[in-house]
Amino acid sequence: MNSRERASKAIHFGKPDRPPISHAILPSAQYHHGKALTEILQTVHEDFGWHLLPDLPREKLPPMYKPGRNVDGFGTVWQVTEEGRCGIPVEFPLADFGCYDAYVWPQFNAGPPAYRLYSGHMAGDSCDYYARGGWIVFFEQMQQLRGF
Numbered sequence: 001m002n003s004r005e006r007a008s009k010a011i012h013f014g015k016p017d018r019p020p021i022s023h024a025i026l027p028s029a030q031y032h033h034g035k036a037l038t039e040i041l042q043t044v045h046e047d048f049g050w051h052l053l054p055d056l057p058r059e060k061l062p063p064m065y066k067p068g069r070n071v072d073g074f075g076t077v078w079q080v081t082e083e084g085r086c087g088i089p090v091e092f093p094l095a096d097f098g099c100y101d102a103y104v105w106p107q108f109n110a111g112p113p114a115y116r117l118y119s120g121h122m123a124g125d126s127c128d129y130y131a132r133g134g135w136i137v138f139f140e141q142m143q144q145l146r147g148f
Helices: 005-009 025-042 097-102 140-144
Strands: 068-071 076-081 088-091
Touching: none
Parallel strands: none
Antiparallel strands: 068 076, 076 088
16 A cells, blocks of 8 residues: 555545554754654655755754744734744734735745655655645735734
8 A cells, every 4th residue: 555545545444454644843953963863754754745855954944943033925024932943923014904904915935845844745746645835825824924
């Protein structure tokens, strides 16, 4: 049974040969454990295409993963305590809905990522895997504008 079939059977309450596995490794774990983590990941087959994308280089970390206080493209301010671990949004551009009319929406691209930040990011270029979304998607980004 390939990974796509395994994930599909599990979602539909079928009987996969084993539960689907998603590593979902954050960059901070990769930085801290390095080669030892890589060796483990190579021995435990992941069912959502972890290996399809290269690791995100440190210099390309988005604001929510860079240490310190950082502003993302939507204007949300993130406080990050450890490089590669998702921080906490602490200031919100639309905390007051009175600011909505003056808010300028950023230009952003939709489409497959070039690197993996965690296993939720997939290239979607293989029929052998079941694609799933990551955990910071447009819906979550909208929550972070308001500070819900």
